[in-house]
Each structure stands twice: as structure tokens, then as C-alpha cells.
Amino acid sequence: MARSRQTKAERREARASGPTKAERRQARSDHKQAAADAESPPPAPTPEEVVEDGSSEDGLEGRLARLEQAVAGQSERSEQLLSGLTAAREAIRAAERASTTDAADALDAATAKGVRLAMRWRRANVLPVDRPLALICQAQRSGGTLLARLFDGHPQCHAHPHELHIGDKRPHVWPELALDEKPDRWFAKLQEEKLVDLFSKGKRRIPLKGQDVPGGESLYPFQLPPVLQRQIFLDEIERRGPITSERQILDSYMTSLFNGWLDNQHLRGREKRWVVAFSPRRAWEERLDKLFELYPDGRLISILRDPLSWYSSAQGRDPGADPEKLVEHWKHSVGEMLEADRRFGDSFCVVRFDELLLDTDATMRRLTDFLEIDFDPLVTVPTFNGYPVGANSSYEVRSTGVVTDPVERHKKLLSKEQRELLGRECDELYAEALGLVEGETAPAAPAETISLATATIAQLSTIEGVGQMTARQIVEFRDRRGGIGSIDELGQVSGVGPGTMKVLRARIEP
Amino acid sequence: MTEAEEATEGAEESSATAGDDAAGGVALPRDWERSLRPVRENVESIDQPLALICQAQRSGGTLLARLFDGHPQCHAHPHELLIGYPKSHTWPELPMDEKPDVWFAKLKEGYLSTLFKKGRRRVPLKAPGEKSKRSYPFLLPPDFQRQLFMDEVERRRPITSERQILDCYMTSLFYAWLDNHNVHGPEKRWVVAFSPRRAWADGLDRMFELYPDGRLISILRDPLGWFSSAQGRDPDADPEGLLELWKRSAGEMLEAGRRFGDRLCVIRFDELVLDTAGTMRRLSDFLEIDFDPKLTAPTFNGFPVGANSSYGMSDTGVVRDPVKRHEKVLSDEQSELVSRECDELYQEALGLTERDAAPEAVVTVEGS
Numbered sequence: 001m002a003r004s005r006q007t008k009a010e011r012r013e014a015r016a017s018g019p020t021k022a023e024r025r026q027a028r029s030d031h032k033q034a035a036a037d038a039e040s041p042p043p044a045p046t047p048e049e050v051v052e053d054g055s056s057e058d059g060l061e062g063r064l065a066r067l068e069q070a071v072a073g074q075s076e077r078s079e080q081l082l083s084g085l086t087a088a089r090e091a092i093r094a095a096e097r098a099s100t101t102d103a104a105d106a107l108d109a110a111t112a113k114g115v116r117l118a119m120r121w122r123r124a125n126v127l128p129v130d131r132p133l134a135l136i137c138q139a140q141r142s143g144g145t146l147l148a149r150l151f152d153g154h155p156q157c158h159a160h161p162h163e164l165h166i167g168d169k170r171p172h173v174w175p176e177l178a179l180d181e182k183p184d185r186w187f188a189k190l191q192e193e194k195l196v197d198l199f200s201k202g203k204r205r206i207p208l209k210g211q212d213v214p215g216g217e218s219l220y221p222f223q224l225p226p227v228l229q230r231q232i233f234l235d236e237i238e239r240r241g242p243i244t245s246e247r248q249i250l251d252s253y254m255t256s257l258f259n260g261w262l263d264n265q266h267l268r269g270r271e272k273r274w275v276v277a278f279s280p281r282r283a284w285e286e287r288l289d290k291l292f293e294l295y296p297d298g299r300l301i302s303i304l305r306d307p308l309s310w311y312s313s314a315q316g317r318d319p320g321a322d323p324e325k326l327v328e329h330w331k332h333s334v335g336e337m338l339e340a341d342r343r344f345g346d347s348f349c350v351v352r353f354d355e356l357l358l359d360t361d362a363t364m365r366r367l368t369d370f371l372e373i374d375f376d377p378l379v380t381v382p383t384f385n386g387y388p389v390g391a392n393s394s395y396e397v398r399s400t401g402v403v404t405d406p407v408e409r410h411k412k413l414l415s416k417e418q419r420e421l422l423g424r425e426c427d428e429l430y431a432e433a434l435g436l437v438e439g440e441t442a443p444a445a446p447a448e449t450i451s452l453a454t455a456t457i458a459q460l461s462t463i464e465g466v467g468q469m470t471a472r473q474i475v476e477f478r479d480r481r482g483g484i485g486s487i488d489e490l491g492q493v494s495g496v497g498p499g500t501m502k503v504l505r506a507r508i509e510p
Numbered sequence: 511m512t513e514a515e516e517a518t519e520g521a522e523e524s525s526a527t528a529g530d531d532a533a534g535g536v537a538l539p540r541d542w543e544r545s546l547r548p549v550r551e552n553v554e555s556i557d558q559p560l561a562l563i564c565q566a567q568r569s570g571g572t573l574l575a576r577l578f579d580g581h582p583q584c585h586a587h588p589h590e591l592l593i594g595y596p597k598s599h600t601w602p603e604l605p606m607d608e609k610p611d612v613w614f615a616k617l618k619e620g621y622l623s624t625l626f627k628k629g630r631r632r633v634p635l636k637a638p639g640e641k642s643k644r645s646y647p648f649l650l651p652p653d654f655q656r657q658l659f660m661d662e663v664e665r666r667r668p669i670t671s672e673r674q675i676l677d678c679y680m681t682s683l684f685y686a687w688l689d690n691h692n693v694h695g696p697e698k699r700w701v702v703a704f705s706p707r708r709a710w711a712d713g714l715d716r717m718f719e720l721y722p723d724g725r726l727i728s729i730l731r732d733p734l735g736w737f738s739s740a741q742g743r744d745p746d747a748d749p750e751g752l753l754e755l756w757k758r759s760a761g762e763m764l765e766a767g768r769r770f771g772d773r774l775c776v777i778r779f780d781e782l783v784l785d786t787a788g789t790m791r792r793l794s795d796f797l798e799i800d801f802d803p804k805l806t807a808p809t810f811n812g813f814p815v816g817a818n819s820s821y822g823m824s825d826t827g828v829v830r831d832p833v834k835r836h837e838k839v840l841s842d843e844q845s846e847l848v849s850r851e852c853d854e855l856y857q858e859a860l861g862l863t864e865r866d867a868a869p870e871a872v873v874t875v876e877g878s
Binding site for chain 2: 014108110112113115117118119120122124125199200219226263264265266267383436469472473
């Protein structure tokens with residue numbers, strides 16, 4: 001009100017003698033920052049300091065892995081070990097929370113401000129994610145990572161960037177989310193430590209390799225600031241309130257994950273139908289009921305790998321593993337598939353590992369039909385956020401794309417005794433489980449092949465994933481050269497990427 | 511930027527921070543800088559030619575640029591292309607004996623730095639002083655862009671052409687734009703950007719000297735519709751000056767048609783607005799890229815966008831009102847003046863659009 005008593009001239013004079021607009025803005029900003037600094041906890045130790053303390057991130061991660069392994073194998077000590085595991089996770093969470101509160105000093109002030117503001121605008125423009133989950137679930141070493149990466153980039157799917165690790169005690173167990181808990185507590189139970197770790201390392205390492213195979217990885221960017229994800233989660237809970245179901249909490253989490261992931265290439269565009277994620281063992285036993293309790297509109301996908309090839313892969317990953325336990329694990333996985341089919345057959349689809357590798361196109365067509373989404377050539381090439389990806393193999397793999405070696409590798413690796421053991425233990429169950437695959441609609445018969453030597457633009461345009469323009473460029477390319485000796489040469493045609501090449505190989509002959 | 515716009519932006523910033531938590535909102539992660547390293551390590555050189563959208567302002571250039579956003583075969587510039595020295599709409603001279611820092615200083619788009627400092631790109635753009643409805647995040651740290659530019663220059667050494675320098679700049683732009691949603695995916699064919707007047711007079715030769723493999727796209731807006739839009743944006747503008755600008759733009763299209771006809775495509779503004787799918791099909795044929803339904807819905811980095819209109823707009827997507835708005839806005843005298851001055855030239859320029867194939871029938875587009 002005092003201002004209203006000033007004349008315009010007085011106000012002009014006051015402005016002229018006082019700080020400029022920019023100075024006032026800076027002062028406000030400084031004041032805000034000072035207030036924030038005063039409320040912030042002390043700076044967290046740097047990663048280097050943590051290492052000196054003997055509790056590096058790798059150390060904690062290793063400790064987690066060891067504890068988890070021990071929990072799985074030694075039930076009598078499980079309570080004690082679970083307690084240790086929880087403590088270790090809390091330690092990581094505390095370090096992460098502290099490390100995200102006062103790091104503006106790592107950047108110059110202008111950049112820090114720009115990044116902060118961009119994150120705020122990100123928060124202001126969140127795309128709610130409430131699509132049901134299409135969960136890929138079976139024993140490890142069955143191709144789950146590959147299948148998850150094949151869904152990366154499908155325009156109707158939000159594809160999880162890693163394995164789904166939500167869970168407050170073990171990463172593959174559904175968390176209990178009591179509705180009377182506080183949102184921060186929900187987030188603590190859901191937050192995926194692996195994603196925090198990937199961001200803190202600044203990268204997603206792909207293709208994943210056998211533990212004893214050095215080098216050869218591709219390191220790709222992964223920009224999911226945990227503090228932004230948490231903030232979006234809390235915003236979303238607030239927006240959706242009152243929260244009356246666990247599903248709403250999970251939807252808020254998925255919203256925070258896919259929107260907080262800054263360089264996510266597939267957040268927007270076509271309307272999404274599914275959140276697709278891989279999580280081994282998450283839908284086993286009582287967790288199967290929990291899946292469809294949380295997601296009555298969800299889908300379950302399992303990959304059935306033949307016992308010989310699965311065993312050789314599992315043994316390759318862990319040469320010291322007890323053979324009998326490995327066989328039991330495979331049998332458990334297959335038994336769970338049979339159970340899921342009995343109880344939730346309409347929402348369940350089993351695909352064969354060998355078919356996924358040897359006929360990726362047809363298998364993915366079956367899965368896109370199952371999920372009621374369009375087939376897109378992108379689903380035949382594994383990627384991470386658009387980057388090329390190789391196999392998560394127990395053996396050395398040099399190429400990217402779908403590699404077919406694992407299907408036959410067991411023939412070289414397994415002894416006669418091992419084969420006999422597996423045949424005796426697994427053949428009957430395997431034959432029964434194959435019925436789950438055969439019960440599905442058989443993949444469509446391969447379409448008629450087209451001769452590249454005589455193909456017209458109209459003929460090539462009938463191939464799904466090949467537009468008229470690409471078809472024209474292929475024909476022009478062929479005619480310019482006076483013919484084409486190998487289909488591989490089409491890789492030189494502008495606009496023909498790996499996905500299109502795969503489709504072309506399936507449909508045309510030289 | 512006008513004072514009114516600055517005031518609006520200040521208010522927007524305040525509202526963006528209003529919901530922050532007690533710790534001061536979203537703090538920066540300590541690991542931020544570390545997370546940038548893999549971005550540097552995974553840069554793939556951008557050396558695609560430029561498809562430049564160029565004509566007078568108020569002709570739909572912003573809309574057309576935003577229609578290309580998200581096309582899997584295009585890198586779409588996030589704003590107007592403002593590389594240039596000494597003016598932001600003129601091609602810079604980039605002598606080979608200059609230092610990379612000088613090249614970058616000449617190319618760097620100050621407006622993008624301004625957007626980054628505010629952390630957002632405001633769309634749809636409105637008339638001066640009118641508050642915008644939507645602001646979207648924009649994360650392109652200028653220092654990081656400079657770093658990527660230097661990396662790319664180093665990687666490509668020896669630099670022997672200005673085109674290489676421009677390619678280094680485009681590489682740095684699209685990769686340093688950290689939340690760019692369309693940097694990966696199927697092979698890109700074009701960098702698409704809108705820059706009014708850049709390919710006029712000497713700029714036309716310069717365009718095809720730098721990008722002999724480039725393409726020029728111009729939008730021809732009927733003079734009545736254009737005049738009412740231009741006057742709506744600047745009510746005090748001299749009518750004769752405005753008409754001269756329209757005539758200049760149409761004249762430049764005719765000149766480009768005469769000299770670079772095989773690399774020029776002229777489309778009509780009214781057809782772009784009324785038959786977006788048909789017009790975009792023609793443009794995708796011209797650019798030899800696949801038609802994608804995304805081409806029919808304007809977006810900024812995947813976010814829905816409205817019209818860059820001189821009049822209040824509440825819709826997103828392609829709005830059709832501008833085509834007939836002049837009938838309500840212009841007086842009889844104004845309409846007569848515009849017709850007298852421009853009709854003949856307009857008819858001649860329309861010939862540029864008719865020589866291309868007619869747009870195909872409108873098709874229904876799903877889920878764009």
C-alpha cells in the first residue's frame with residue numbers, strides 16, 4: 001500500500017537509484033539459494049571419499065549381490081541376511097539422497113540454473129503413464145533381456161530401460177504398499193537402485209557380457225536424475241490424490257520413471273498401450289496372483305528355453321553352480337509357466353527361445369498380436385533407447401542385433417552325461433510346456449518372396465515396414481547399378497536401416 | 511524481446527518454481543557432469559544436408575518446421591535457424607584459417623542459449639505481450655554444445671570446407687540438446703530448419719554453395735491472408751512496407767524457381783492448413799523420405815504445439831482459422847489495395863505450386 005502513495009516520478013527515481021531489474025532478480029535468486037543451502041543437509045562425501053572409506057558403490061553393489069545370492073541359497077539364514085540387505089540398501093539410499101541435494105557447485109551457475117529450470121518445466125509437462133504392465137518373466141538365461149530390448153522403441157510401448165527392480169526387500173518381489181504410508185516411503189520401496197547406480201555412473205553398459213569376458217561393451221548415456229524422478233513421483237501422487245489403490249502408486253512410479261528419464265527417446269508420439277518390462281521370477285508362486293491383482297488388465301509373457309541350451313548358458317554364467325540346483329531352477333520356471341497358463345491363460349503368452357532367435361520377425365508378430373499393438377520392424381532389432389544392442393550372453397558376443405549362436409551352442413559344450421541327466425530330468429516337462437506354445441495361433445505362413453531383380457515399387461511397398469519412398473529408392477538403386485548381387489547391398493540405400501534390412505531379407509531374394 | 515514478453519517470462523518462471531519443495535525444488539545431481547561423458551562418447555556425426563524452409567515471416571514457416579519435428583528421418587531444428595554473423599538470418603563467412611572458437615562464436619545461436627537459461631521453449635508463440643499457454647523443457651547447455659563442437663572439429667580434421675564446419679555445428683546442436691527425443695533411430699536424411707529471408711538475394715547462391723545437396727521449401731501465402739496476419743502482429747506497420755515485403759518474398763520464390771527449380775518446392779499456405787496430410791505427402795516425396803503420420807501434427811520435441819498466430823489461439827494441432835480470417839479483419843479499402851498490388855504476382859507464383867504434383871486425397875491419420 002505504501003507504493004500507492006508514491007508518485008510515478010518518485011517510483012522512477014527510486015528505480016533509477018536502486019538496483020536494476022537484473023540485479024533485483026539476481027538478489028532474489030541468491031536469497032532463494034541461500035535459503036535452500038541453509039536447509040540442505042551437509043554435502044555428501046564425493047565418490048572418491050567413499051572409496052577411501054572402503055565402502056565404494058561397487059563394494060556396496062557387490063555386497064548386495066552376495067547377500068542376495070546367499071538369501072536364495074540358504075533359507076535358514078535368510079532373515080538375518082535380509083536384514084543386512086535392507087541395511088545396505090538404506091545406506092545406498094541415504095548416500096544418494098544426500099548426494100543430490102547440493103551439487104550445483106559442480107557446474108557453473110548459469111548452467112546449473114538452466115538445468116534446474118528445465119527440470120522444473122519437465123515436471124510441469126508430465127505425461128501420465130497409467131498403461132498396464134506387460135511383464136516378461138521366467139528364469140534368467142532365457143532371453144528376457146533380449147525380448148525387453150526388442151520392445152524398446154515400439155511406438156505403442158513404454159519399455160523399461162533395464163530389468164524391473166521395484167521392491168523393498170528383494171528386487172524381484174512386489175513391494176507391499178500400504179495406503180496409509182507416506183508417499184516418500186512408497187518411493188523408497190519402489191525406487192530401483194540399479195537405475196540410480198546407472199545414472200551415477202553416467203551410463204548404461206550394453207551389450208552385457210559374461211562376467212569373465214573383458215571389454216567390448218558399449219557405454220550409452222542414461223539421464224535419469226533420481227531427484228527429478230522422486231519429485232515427479234511426489235507430484236503425481238499429489239495430482240492423483242486421494243490414493244485408493246496400489247495400482248495408482250505403481251502408475252505414479254512409472255510416470256516418474258519414464259518422464260524423469262530426460263533422454264528417453266520414446267516418451268511421446270503415438271498413444272501408448274503398455275509398459276513393457278522384464279523381471280525374472282516376479283510372477284512366480286504367490287507373486288503371480290499379485291501381478292494380476294495389481295494389473296488385472298496386464299499381460300504375462302514367458303520365454304521357454306529348451307533345457308539343454310538353458311543349462312549350458314546358466315553353467316556358462318556360473319561355472320561353479322550345482323548342476324542339480326540348476327536343473328531344479330529350470331523345472332521351477334517351466335512349472336510356473338504351466339501354472340500361469342492354467343490360471344490366467346487368456347492373459348498369458350509363451351514363446352520359444354529358439355524361435356525368438358531364429359525367426360524373430362514371426363515371434364514378434366505373434367507377441368504384437370497378443371498385445372494388440374501394431375507390428376513395427378523396430379521390434380526385430382534390439383536397442384537401448386535407440387542405440388544398437390548385442391546379446392546378454394554368457395559367452396563372448398561381438399556383433400549387435402539378434403545373435404543365433406546360443407540355440408546350438410550346447411552341442412559343443414555339454415558332455416554326454418550332462419545331456420543324459422537333462423534328458424531324464426527335463427524332457428517330459430519340456431514336452432508338456434511346448435504345448436503352451438503350440439496352443440497359440442501358429443505364426444503366419446511366410447509371405448511370398450519377391451525377386452529383387454524384377455521387383456516393382458508397388459511390390460516392394462507391400463512389405464510391411466517399407467514405405468513407397470523407400471521402395472522407390474531401392475528400385476532406383478538397383479537400376480542405377482544394373483542389378484544387385486546381394487541383399488546386403490541394400491544397406492547402402494538411404495533410409496534402409498537394420499530393421500528394414502531384416503524385413504527385406506525375410507521377403508526378397510536376389 | 512519486448513519488455514512485455516520479458517515480464518511474461520518472469521511470471522512464468524515464478525509459477526514454475528511455486529510448487530518447489532522445501533529444499534528449493536529439483537536440485538542438481540552431483541553426477542550430472544559425469545552423466546554427460548557418455549553423450550560425448552556416443553556422438554554420431556550429423557552430415558545430412560539442410561532442407562531449409564524460407565520465405566517472409568507470417569507465412570506458416572514455424573508451423574511447417576514443427577510438423578517435421580519427430581519425423582524419424584529428420585533432425586528438426588528446435589527453433590528458427592539463427593546461425594549467422596553479423597546478422598542472425600545471414601550465412602556467416604567461415605574462413606578455413608580461423609580458429610574453431612571463432613567459427614563457433616559466429617554460428618552459436620544466442621536465442622537457444624536464452625531458452626536454455628530459462629529452461630524452456632515457450633509454445634505456442636503468441637502476439638507480443640500476450641501470455642503463452644504452454645512452456646516445454648529445453649535442455650541444451652551452451653558450454654556442452656561448444657565442447658561437442660570442438661570435439662567434432664577435432665575428429666574431422668583437417669577441415670577443408672565451410673560445410674564441414676556447419677556439419678560440426680549441427681552435430682553439436684542435436685547431441686548437446688540433452689532431452690532431444692529424436693536424435694536416434696532410423697537413418698536421418700535431412701536437417702530441417704526454418705529461417706525467414708535466409709535464402710533471399712545472395713543468400714540463395716550461398717545456400718546451394720554450402721549445401722549443393724540441400725533443398726529449399728517455400729510457403730506461398732495469399733496476399734490477403736498474409737497482410738492481415740502481418741498487420742495483426744504489428745498493427746502500426748506501414749501497409750506499403752508490408753506489401754513490399756510480401757512481393758519481395760514471392761519474387762524470391764520465382765527467382766529460386768528459375769535458378770534452382772529442381773531443388774525448390776513451393777507449397778500453398780492454405781493447402782498446408784486445410785489439407786495438411788496431402789501437402790506433407792508432397793513434401794515427403796520431394797525430400798524422398800517416407801510419409802509418417804507425425805508429419806500432420808505440429809509438435810516441439812514431441813510436445814503438442816499450437817499455432818504461432820498473431821491472434822489468440824487455444825487449440826493445439828493445425829488450426830484452420832487463418833485462411834479466412836482476413837475476410838473479417840481487413841476493410842474493403844485494404845482488400846482492394848492488396849489485390850491491386852499483389853494479384854498479378856500471386857497468380858504467377860501460384861504457377862510454382864501447380865507444376866508439382868497435386869496433393870493426394872486427405873487420408874485419415876491415427877494416433878499421431
